[in-house]
Amino acid sequence: xxxxxxxxxxxxxxxxxxxxxxxxxxxxxxxxxxxxxxxxxxxxxxxxxxxxxxxxxxxxxxxxxxxxxxxxxxxxxxxxxxxxxxxxxxxxxxxxxxxxxxxxxxxxxxxxxxxxxxxxxxxxxxxxxxxxxxxxxxxxxxxxxxxxxxxxxxxxxxxxxxxxxxxxxxxxxxxxxxxxxxxxxxxxxxxxxxxxxxxxxxxxxxxxxxxxxxxxxxxxxxxxxxxxxxxxxxxxxxxxxxxxxxxxxxxxxxxxxxxxxxxxxxxxxxxxxxxxxxxxxxxxxx
Numbered sequence: 001x002x003x004x005x006x007x008x009x010x011x012x013x014x015x016x017x018x019x020x021x022x023x024x025x026x027x028x029x030x031x032x033x034x035x036x037x038x039x040x041x042x043x044x045x046x047x048x049x050x051x052x053x054x055x056x057x058x059x060x061x062x063x064x065x066x067x068x069x070x071x072x073x074x075x076x077x078x079x080x081x082x083x084x085x086x087x088x089x090x091x092x093x094x095x096x097x098x099x100x101x102x103x104x105x106x107x108x109x110x111x112x113x114x115x116x117x118x119x120x121x122x123x124x125x126x127x128x129x130x131x132x133x134x135x136x137x138x139x140x141x142x143x144x145x146x147x148x149x150x151x152x153x154x155x156x157x158x159x160x161x162x163x164x165x166x167x168x169x170x171x172x173x174x175x176x177x178x179x180x181x182x183x184x185x186x187x188x189x190x191x192x193x194x195x196x197x198x199x200x201x202x203x204x205x206x207x208x209x210x211x212x213x214x215x216x217x218x219x220x221x222x223x224x225x226x227x228x229x230x231x232x233x234x235x236x237x238x239x240x241x242x243x244x245x246x247x248x249x250x251x252x253x254x255x256x257x258x259x260x261x262x263x264x265x266x267x268x269x270x271x272x273x274x275x276x277x278x279x280x281x282x283x284x285x286x
Contacts, residue, residue, distance in 0.1 A: 055197060056225070058286040059238040064267075065280040068105035071252070073098075074273045077122035077131070077162060077206060078258035081144075084108065085260060085269070085278075088122035088131050095119030097131055097140075097147060102269075105278065111147040113140070121162030121206055123169055125183050130169060132159030139186055153186035161207035163214060170214060170229065172207055176200035178214065178232070192232040194225075201225065201234060208259035210268070215259050222256045224270075238283055240270065248276050 076095075077088030085100040095113040100106065113119050113133070120132035128150065129142045139153045161172040168189065169181040179191045194201050194216070203219040213235070214227040222243065226236035240256060254273035261268055271278040 054233050054235065056234045057236040059236055059283045060286050061238060061240055061243065062282045062284055063243065063279050064282055067102055067269075067278045067280070069271050069275050069278040070100075070105055070107065071250075071274055071276040074254065075206075075258040075271055075275070076120045076273075078260045078269070078271065079123060079163070079208065080260040080262045080267075080269065081124055086122060086124065086129070087258070088119050090119045090134065090273075092116070092118050095133075097122060097129065097142060102278075109147060111142065111149075120159045121171070123162040123164040125164050125166065125169070128183070130162060130183065132162050132171065134158055134160070155186060160205050160219075161216065163207035163209045165209050165229070170207060170209070172204040172216065174203060174205070174219065176202050176204065178204065178207075178227075178229075180229075192229075194227055194232045194234060196225070196234040206257050206259060208261055210259075210261045211263075215261075217255075217257050217259065219257075220255055224256075224259065240281075243270070243279055243281075244272065244275055244277065250274075 073087060074090045074094065075087060076090040079086050085102055087098050087100050089096045089098070093115040095117055096119065097111050098107045099109040101108050117136050117138065118134035120134050122129060122131045124144055127144045129144050131140045131142070133139070135158055137154050137156060139155060139159065140149055141151045141153070142149055158173045159171065160174045163170050169183050171179045171181055176194050177191050178194060179188045181187065182189055194204060205217040205219040208215045214229050216225050216227060218225060222240045224238040224240065225234045228235055252274045256270065256272040258271040259268070268281050268283065269278055270281060
């Protein structure tokens with residue numbers, strides 16, 4: 001069972017999918033959705049006086065290269081390191097951590113999660129790879145070279161996206177919150193609310209750290225937002241509508257989810273859950 005089949009707040013997917021640009025505009029300009037799991041009483045909406053109001057810069061994209069991608073990979077995490085893509089996949093009984101060859105999409109190295117765990121976001125610091133799980137409250141830590149499991153941590157709430165600035169981990173849980181974690185203990189050092197035009201923005205999914213910003217997929221959309229990790233303010237929105245052609249979509253094709261940044265080659269890669277292709281893109285200001 002996929003997440004979209006279990007999260008009831010997205011039962012109107014057909015309406016939203018029919019006009020994703022209109023839908024994301026509604027999200028970015030609406031009041032925060034209330035009652036999300038794990039939100040807690042302390043998560044009240046910010047007023048305009050609490051945070052500087054800033055309209056996000058709008059971006060579109062240009063496809064520079066297209067690479068094959070495993071159409072059976074339910075992509076939940078993606079990053080680039082030392083010439084390879086690393087990918088975390090989800091679904092019960094099918095979750096993995098894998099190293100992938102960019103040019104062929106072939107899996108070079110892989111470890112499967114136990115069937116009881118639904119894999120989520122991944123990130124690497126030094127010689128350790130961290131992988132979240134969706135609703136189990138467990139994070140697994142692997143040796144980055146061998147993929148041997150070294151340890152695990154427990155956390156409250158759901159695990160969705162994970163990224164790093166090289167020193168700290170940044171974790172999303174499907175709400176508007178991002179937690180900043182100590183990688184040695186997995187304990188939160190701080191948390192911040194992601195806001196757009198002064199209001200919290202929910203459904204932050206897969207994360208990537210790019211040149212001092214956090215880029216985040218928005219669940220159930222073809223949109224990526226660019227976030228200031230100090231203030232939580234959304235400074236930009238990238239509309240990737242139409243990047244996967246209709247001819248490449250099947251009944252198993254799911255949502256956009258997966259951002260990787262090659263800091264050496266200065267390349268941005270994106271893909272989605274069960275997508276047959278991975279795209280290198282250039283982001284262009286509208």
